[in-house]
Amino acid sequence: MLANGFPDLWSFEFLNVHNCMIMSSVVIEKSILNKINNFKNIKNGEEDYDCWLRALKHTDSVYVKDVCFYYDGGHGDGQNW
Numbered sequence: 001m002l003a004n005g006f007p008d009l010w011s012f013e014f015l016n017v018h019n020c021m022i023m024s025s026v027v028i029e030k031s032i033l034n035k036i037n038n039f040k041n042i043k044n045g046e047e048d049y050d051c052w053l054r055a056l057k058h059t060d061s062v063y064v065k066d067v068c069f070y071y072d073g074g075h076g077d078g079q080n081w
Helices: 012-017 030-035 047-055
Strands: none
Touching: 012 047, 030 047
């Protein structure tokens, strides 16, 4: 993590250095996706990172500090969350 925490706004310059945007936590306007021609099929598996970088050339991203989703890495495995 960054020494002073994450900034409230993430710019292209920030994300280009810190690849920390998680695919399942992003909400983006369809008009931005249309402007950048959506996701590209990239063989190295970095379609999302490429998409975020291209989108951030048109807008900034707001970092929301509240927990907005829960990712179950164990796929449930009998635990109650």
